[in-house]
Amino acid sequence: MYVxxxxxxxxxxxxxxxxxxxxxxxxxxxxxxxxxxxxxxxxGYAALNLPETCxxxxxxxxxxxxxxxxxxxxxxxxxxxxxxxxxxxxxxxLDCRYLDNVDPVWVASILADVDLSxxxxxxxxxxxxxxxxxxxxxxxxxxxxxxxxxxxxxxVVTTGASGNLRAxxxxxxxxxxxxxxxxxxxxxxxxxxxxxxxxxAGADLDALLAGAAAEADRLAGSLYESPAYAYGATTYAxxxxxxxxxxxxxxxESLERFAEWFAQLWAExxxxxxxxxxxxxxxxxxxxxxxxQLYRAGPxxxxxxxxxxxxxxxxxxxxxxxxxxxxxxxxxxxxxLDAEFxxxxxxxxxxxxxxxxxxxxxxDEHGLGELLYGMEAATVxxxxxxxxxxxxxxxxxxxxxxxxxxxxxxxxxxxxxxxxKRRLEVE
Amino acid sequence: MYVxxxxxxxxxxxxxxxxxxxxxxxxxxxxxxxxxxxxxxxxGYAALNLPETCxxxxxxxxxxxxxxxxxxxxxxxxxxxxxxxxxxxxxxxLDCRYLDNVDPVWVASILADVDLSxxxxxxxxxxxxxxxxxxxxxxxxxxxxxxxxxxxxxxVVTTGASGNLRAxxxxxxxxxxxxxxxxxxxxxxxxxxxxxxxxxAGADLDALLAGAAAEADRLAGSLYESPAYAYGATTYAxxxxxxxxxxxxxxxESLERFAEWFAQLWAExxxxxxxxxxxxxxxxxxxxxxxxQLYRAGPxxxxxxxxxxxxxxxxxxxxxxxxxxxxxxxxxxxxxLDAEFxxxxxxxxxxxxxxxxxxxxxxDEHGLGELLYGMEAATVxxxxxxxxxxxxxxxxxxxxxxxxxxxxxxxxxxxxxxxxKRRLEVE
Numbered sequence: 001m002y003v004x005x006x007x008x009x010x011x012x013x014x015x016x017x018x019x020x021x022x023x024x025x026x027x028x029x030x031x032x033x034x035x036x037x038x039x040x041x042x043x044g045y046a047a048l049n050l051p052e053t054c055x056x057x058x059x060x061x062x063x064x065x066x067x068x069x070x071x072x073x074x075x076x077x078x079x080x081x082x083x084x085x086x087x088x089x090x091x092x093x094l095d096c097r098y099l100d101n102v103d104p105v106w107v108a109s110i111l112a113d114v115d116l117s118x119x120x121x122x123x124x125x126x127x128x129x130x131x132x133x134x135x136x137x138x139x140x141x142x143x144x145x146x147x148x149x150x151x152x153x154x155x156v157v158t159t160g161a162s163g164n165l166r167a168x169x170x171x172x173x174x175x176x177x178x179x180x181x182x183x184x185x186x187x188x189x190x191x192x193x194x195x196x197x198x199x200x201a202g203a204d205l206d207a208l209l210a211g212a213a214a215e216a217d218r219l220a221g222s223l224y225e226s227p228a229y230a231y232g233a234t235t236y237a238x239x240x241x242x243x244x245x246x247x248x249x250x251x252x253e254s255l256e257r258f259a260e261w262f263a264q265l266w267a268e269x270x271x272x273x274x275x276x277x278x279x280x281x282x283x284x285x286x287x288x289x290x291x292x293q294l295y296r297a298g299p300x301x302x303x304x305x306x307x308x309x310x311x312x313x314x315x316x317x318x319x320x321x322x323x324x325x326x327x328x329x330x331x332x333x334x335x336x337l338d339a340e341f342x343x344x345x346x347x348x349x350x351x352x353x354x355x356x357x358x359x360x361x362x363x364d365e366h367g368l369g370e371l372l373y374g375m376e377a378a379t380v381x382x383x384x385x386x387x388x389x390x391x392x393x394x395x396x397x398x399x400x401x402x403x404x405x406x407x408x409x410x411x412x413x414x415x416x417x418x419x420x421k422r423r424l425e426v427e
Numbered sequence: 428m429y430v431x432x433x434x435x436x437x438x439x440x441x442x443x444x445x446x447x448x449x450x451x452x453x454x455x456x457x458x459x460x461x462x463x464x465x466x467x468x469x470x471g472y473a474a475l476n477l478p479e480t481c482x483x484x485x486x487x488x489x490x491x492x493x494x495x496x497x498x499x500x501x502x503x504x505x506x507x508x509x510x511x512x513x514x515x516x517x518x519x520x521l522d523c524r525y526l527d528n529v530d531p532v533w534v535a536s537i538l539a540d541v542d543l544s545x546x547x548x549x550x551x552x553x554x555x556x557x558x559x560x561x562x563x564x565x566x567x568x569x570x571x572x573x574x575x576x577x578x579x580x581x582x583v584v585t586t587g588a589s590g591n592l593r594a595x596x597x598x599x600x601x602x603x604x605x606x607x608x609x610x611x612x613x614x615x616x617x618x619x620x621x622x623x624x625x626x627x628a629g630a631d632l633d634a635l636l637a638g639a640a641a642e643a644d645r646l647a648g649s650l651y652e653s654p655a656y657a658y659g660a661t662t663y664a665x666x667x668x669x670x671x672x673x674x675x676x677x678x679x680e681s682l683e684r685f686a687e688w689f690a691q692l693w694a695e696x697x698x699x700x701x702x703x704x705x706x707x708x709x710x711x712x713x714x715x716x717x718x719x720q721l722y723r724a725g726p727x728x729x730x731x732x733x734x735x736x737x738x739x740x741x742x743x744x745x746x747x748x749x750x751x752x753x754x755x756x757x758x759x760x761x762x763x764l765d766a767e768f769x770x771x772x773x774x775x776x777x778x779x780x781x782x783x784x785x786x787x788x789x790x791d792e793h794g795l796g797e798l799l800y801g802m803e804a805a806t807v808x809x810x811x812x813x814x815x816x817x818x819x820x821x822x823x824x825x826x827x828x829x830x831x832x833x834x835x836x837x838x839x840x841x842x843x844x845x846x847x848k849r850r851l852e853v854e
Binding site for chain 2: 002003004005006007008009010017076077078081091100101102103104105106107108109128129131132134135136138139141142163164167168185186223224225226227230244245247251252253254263264267268270271272273274275276278279280281283284285286288289290291292293294295296297298299300301302312313314315317318320322323324325327328329331332333334335336337339340342343344345346347349350351363393394395396398399400402403404406407408409410414415417418420421422423424425426427
């Protein structure tokens with residue numbers, strides 16, 4: 001992963017090189033704290049050890065013998081986004097679907113759309129009790145039975161050491177993968193949780209883990225020596241100066257889901273105690289015709305993170321006699337995209353709007369391993385600098401309790417608050 | 428469209444009912460200004476007349492005779508998002524793809540994926556010179572020729588009264604639709620630009636325009652009498668009090684693209700003169716496991732807009748003996764989604780975080796007509812209250828010039844600024 005923070009300096013938010021120099025001592029301290037956490041496999045920090053601790057052979061064994069046309073991953077949040085990021089980016093022939101929502105219209109349309117007799121189902125929940133995931137799994141299982149498909153022959157479980165799903169796997173002798181200890185869902189892309197789908201889709205897990213390991217090797221006690229820390233420290237410093245939004249804008253359709261994965265990682269890890277930078281998702285070049293007006297001319301309260309591969313296959317633009325377009329003929333879509341990338345970056349800088357460039361060599365296994373690991377390490381560093389509890393998500397519990405109470409799943413005072421909703425309706 | 432602003436009042440940003448009462452006089456003035464703009468068909472305001480001025484028969488005529496398996500809409504920004512919002516939401520059998528980016532890997536994968544002999548191409552550009560759109564069109568046209576498909580038999584042009592594409596349509600006798608005067612791209616969903624794809628996908632254009640007309644009829648001189656103005660005035664009042672982010676969170680997968688369409692409308696219309704609220708996209712229930720932690724426990728600087736249909740088809744959750752899940756059995760995915768919607772709304776309110784509920788009857792033509800028109804009118808009202816030039820997008824020109832200069836399309840000083848990029852690279 002390559003990070004260029006040149007355009008983060010001396011913009012309207014006033015971050016200067018000296019500020020980063022002054023921050024670098026705190027980066028060194030945070031790096032020590034992170035290294036200690038990794039050495040002790042502390043909760044959360046253990047995620048940064050996955051390049052060593054993840055066993056790809058266990059994943060290959062669970063996937064062995066399957067050759068489906070469709071993969072239905074049933075999970076939500078961190079139990080789906082890492083896998084989706086990898087399979088979306090890497091492409092391939094396997095039709096990978098992610099049942100990460102309980103919208104009934106949508107669930108029914110997916111079930112109508114796939115051939116269940118040629119589908120593998122991967123149900124992913126550490127606890128085995130996640131309401132959305134288990135509801136969807138029950139629906140999928142019933143649909144398989146209705147279609148005359150033996151679900152026990154086509155289901156792979158990814159869960160914790162005990163609980164419902166583990167018991168079900170034991171009972172029916174299903175392939176079962178362990179969700180690793182100490183790894184929060186949003187940091188689990190490079191574990192069994194994210195890699196089973198990648199393996200089934202034909203990805204090279206060794207290259208993914210090698211990319212992540214290479215990025216891990218670049219962690220060091222200075223932001224100027226580690227791309228991940230350069231990103232984490234710069235975003236933190238800009239947030240302290242008023243960058244309330246971090247707009248992540250990949251210039252590659254294959255990385256659109258990466259922006260969604262990043263948004264979860266960033267929001268859920270750092271959004272607490274009335275702090276936290278809001279991730280916004282954009283896509284280049286498309287959003288130059290959409291969000292860019294705001295990013296350039298709106299409030300000076302944003303960082304734009306531009307992400308792209310340095311190399312990709314290209315498509316030539318045919319010569320044309322259409323008036324005013326001769327300059328495009330003989331060029332290529334890749335050259336156009338590159339020109340637009342650099343133009344947007346310069347356009348923001350010329351308006352005083354901070355931006356950071358993040359690049360990977362290619363959108364392939366090695367590059368994605370670097371990128372995902374690098375962004376995880378950047379998040380952990382930011383969390384250390386901000387003094388937040390990076391690996392928890394306490395604010396989601398209230399709503400979970402309320403929903404469970406509403407469904408008759410127990411006596412939760414939060415459910416009573418729902419019925420007291422204040423209304424001011426305009427029709 | 429139904430708007431409930433009850434949870435926007437008395438949260439941490441301190442908006443009180445009296446503040447809205449005081450604002451309502453300005454809403455009345457803005458409504459008069461909007462009505463005058465509509466009566467005179469002024470630039471931009473003319474978009475709010477589309478329910479009357481759009482001629483669905485012209486669109487039906489252009490689509491008549493085609494019965495393709497695939498539709499490739501070649502356009503970018505407002506030339507694609509409205510159509511994509513409609514066809515994504517309404518579903519159907521036609522495979523609708525939107526070539527709204529110049530990523531060569533992605534363009535090549537789409538061309539490899541569709542049967543060009545059963546494809547209709549709709550190229551959409553008012554000027555006929557949009558670099559991304561015309562480059563993609565040249566690539567698609569060449570691919571058709573290479574596949575032995577007569578592109579002149581399968582291409583529909585949507586463009587202005589003159590220019591490249593109009594001349595091409597005349598020369599080859601292609602079906603051609605007019606981009607209406609006075610309608611900026613991001614306000615063109617309910618015109619030829621958005622409706623051709625909907626028609627080809629089998630939508631009822633009359634119902635779409637009737638829904639929009641019904642919402643137009645609800646525009647009135649008080650925010651308490653018009654759902655669109657209730658939304659526009661409340662978002663404006665909250666933004667003035669520090670809601671820098673508007674997180675739009677539909678609880679329907681079919682409305683995911685709507686959030687993207689809204690983000691363009693909001694950002695490009697209102698993001699200028701150092702003002703403008705940043706749209707963020709989320710999706711319920713999925714993002715309860717992602718963004719909600721930040722929305723509830725992060726800075727009190729956001730409004731969350733929760734959007735959903737009041738009715739939808741449902742899927743039962745099978746009974747189960749899985750431990751701890753009996754409360755789900757006998758319920759349905761729709762009931763679970765509803766409980767999660769109400770729980771999230773209450774969870775935000777209990778934490779002092781402002782939120783607004785926007786509902787439509789169903790995700791169908793009439794409901795979408797109401798929703799899109801309502802959000803456009805809300806945007807125009809917000810623009811009037813904020814005193815911005817809602818219908819322009821001056822900040823995108825700099826980057827366009829720079830990109831064109833980089834590609835050798837003329838002498839643009841902006842291109843020189845690109846080469847002066849400041850670098851601080853960490854590898």
